[in-house]
Amino acid sequence: MAATPDSLLREVNILGTLNDQTKKVLSKDAAVFLALLHRTFNERRKALLQRRVVRQAELDKGQLLDFLPETRHIREDETWKGAPPAPGLVDRRVEITGPTDRKMVVNALNSNVWTYMADFEDSSAPTWENMIYGQLNLYDAIRRQVDFKQGEKEYKLRTDRTLPTLIARARGWHLEEKHFTVDGEPISGSLFDFGLYFFNNAHELVKRGFGPYFYLPKMESHLEARLWNDVFNVAQDYIGMRRGTIRATVLIETITAAFEMDEIIYELRDHSAGLNCGRWDYIFNTIKRFRQNPNFILPDRDSVTMTVPFMDAYVKLLIKTCHRRGVHAMGGMAAQIPIKNDTAANDAAMEKVRADKLREARAGHDGTWVAHPALAAIASDVFNQYMPTPNQMHIRRDDVHITANDLLNMNVPGKVTEAGIRKNLDIGLAYMEAWLRGVGCVPINYLMEDAATAEVSRSQLWQWSRHQVPTAEGKKVTKEYALQLLREQAKKLGEKAPKGNKFGLAAKYFESQVTGEDYAEFLTSLLYNEITNAGSPVAAAKL
Template identity: 60%
Template sequence: MVAGVTIHSTADAKAQATILTDDALTFLAAVHRTFEGTRQSLLNARQDAQRKFDSGVPLDFPPETAHIRAEPSWHCAPPAPGLEDRRVEITGPTDRKMVINALNSGAKTFMADFEDSSSPTFANMLNGQLNLHDAVRRQIDFESNGKSYKLTDKPATLIVRPRGWHLDEPRITVDNTPVSGSLFDFAMYFFHNAKELVARGSGPYFYLPKMEHYLEARLWNDVFLFSQSFIGIPVNTIRGTVLIETLPAGFQMEEILFELRNHSSGLNCGRWDYIFSFIKKRRADRTAVLPDRKDVTMTVPFMDAYVRLLIQTCHKRKVAAMGGMSAQIPIKDDAKANEVAMEKVRADKLREVTSGHDGTWIAHPLINKIAMEVFNKHMLGPNQYHVRREEVRVAAADLLNSTFAGEITTEGVRSNISTALAYTAAWVGGNGCIPLNYLMEDAATAEITRVQLWQWVRYASRLETGEVISTALLDRWTDELAPGIKKLAPGVKDGDLKIAVDYLKSQIRQQWPSDFLTSDLMPYLAARDGVAPKFLKAAL
């Protein structure tokens, strides 16, 4: 019973009893009351910025922070214990089996994800916190179907990704206002585990997603300072790696590092969300229409410029420049197809390490060997901070250059429809990470499919056949493909598939696409968790 705090769900009483303690909720309420006003003002600023982009104001490097970019003397914090060598990082959701397998994978670190690979049912969020609580204390071992799951003596270093600033957590209100999903995920993990992690020679480490402005990084830094003081651990114990996965953030990398410099452990190329943001932020620009998703690779002009600038920026400031995720996963039933897929992974990791990245991401333990071999061969030390990339010159136009070969094909459009339907239905059903056609799809990749379909309709793009992409065409193909989704993604329920179909048909008819499908669809999850309609922003 904490004054002003209300829990609006009875989901998973056991996890609630461990995680939602009075002391933890008192901390959450203090964080909320201190920072919620700033969060809301920053979210409003995003909308103001989008209106400027829509009116034709071009994205550019902020003139007011030119002095920060020009000053050579400032650097970020040294690597914290366990983050000195990050050559391979495995990522995934926070279910108990995944946590154990990821920590045992042989990767250097594990990013436990409450964001794009998790569907935020309250049970998922609470049990994820419980699993990490147990993992930190080496008490996560369990048995299932006669098989034993136990942590090794030297598991990977744990990093946690909370949800983005835009998402609410409607199952918890403070003073009748839903708390931030970001602050809920951060606060529960930090409060329960920070002191234990420090005592074990590690620390509370985070991946910070979907920021669009350096002031959002300043907010995180303020949260870190407040939280360390609140529980009584030394200042600058926390480390945060920022995912550069929005187009505006691509123009503010140095500023973001500067704001977090005493807590920073680097930047990451969040490639899939970056492509999503590229389309969304330039939604009013018909010259920014992109071809099939498969043609938007890391070597196209705007992606290549983003990577080169990120590596140069990080090494200039002496922090890690982390690579991104290859979408391929092992193919068990086809050796030849598997070799082709794994060769794509190998080539991707080779591109990253030879460009100067200090580490890379994988989504499956079986890919660890490939990634580790590539980085071990080409990165002999713990990092490549010495690869300064001083020859790199990236102008604003380079970050916006979408001129490259590619076309919009019937296969590409139908693939986008299938992926959007399958992922949306799975997410509403509580699963935030699904394999489709031997690719691992999460919210970021699903978002690309959604906004591409909207973009192609909006600008009457033509298929390779010459046919114009219209709402009528996409409706017809959606109806054709929907019956096969349950075979493509086993476990999807009829009701959830209908939600996905209706949502996609609605989205392609909007003047502008919604900012995030997760914000749109969260009310379905919250309603199932028992939350009253007045705390749900979107209409069901």
């Protein structure tokens, strides 16, 4: 006898508020699908997260990373390829990224770009309202019913051109969604975001000539990519969709994943849409994983550019690997935003964007990211000039030979300065304060900061305190010095901010992260309970 929806929903509960609108995306049938994903894959997910802990312990003892001997045959086999580009993903020369609030969704889809990465992860604070309404906004956008009015202003999707291809970024494997529980456990944030988006929209997207496309963040090994691939296969089988319809671009934003790029594409090969240089998370993760090793101390973050040895090696290896396997090699984020009322400063900022995009296009990237619609024209101009074809997969980069030592070369010129410490404190505090108010994407000093850049700031401060690094001014970065500067910056920022700000709470959490002692795996995990308010459980069977 086949199981009924009600029997499959035993011990499945919703602890967040729903209304007639949001029940469109979290229906009883969708809840059954989410429960299936959780029961099928959650134990493997937790085992892989524990594997990260074991690996960290090895690195803390002084071990270094190398390419895996057990997968050498995959790296050396020239015959296998990733999937050919899917409809709407052949040309991705400029992608805009941002959260899934309704205004952002409309503005992003109206931008002169090729794709829009709708982000449930680093640029979204995972309140229940942000996550569930984000799903609703994308559901409506796909069906061209997302137009709305805010005050006197109307937001409407343009009809004079083809809209950018939509790609959804789910949360990483480490995050949970405590407002949806199965058998007494919160569901993985990854499975919740993927599951709702896929279940509700996959057939509609195919009908419209595209497909269910995803960005996958924060992976640390090819085994985590294998888990995603199995999720994809089960999901496609469940709704009667051809395997391989899903396509996923993996953000290479961890140092461990950089050593397994071939293997990650291989695991996802029927679903692969390539790799992306998630530069800020990559810097953060490199510091995090080697935080106990004094040979991995980096100077002020402004010194850690894309041309320093370990970042340059990472970019070259990513492009070579992707093109060898016939998939896209996407460039990183231009975080600048326009500076109004200061033409000279704005021109200088935009020139930085142009130089960065020129570096990417010449290196062989097949496209790039921007955080603001005003940057799209600059990125487009550069890629149109240097990439007249839809992509550059024909540029094989056979001249590139990257070793483990290249990926671990921390020879980065620069010093640690008090100004650099204060800048990291300001960015970390300002981002955390906004996140605690439910905002995950924050303009700071004319840069669009998200969780990744706050993580770089936090990790550098921890590293400098841990190893008591001397500053250029001759002051040793001790626990006491770091806390003194943090309190000074928190006081300044709090005094400038409107009443009711959360700088006091942000400082309390940040204090635990800058002394070289405790180190949370992720800031977002550290703060998660502050922005979520799980209500009384309601049985999903009652939907």
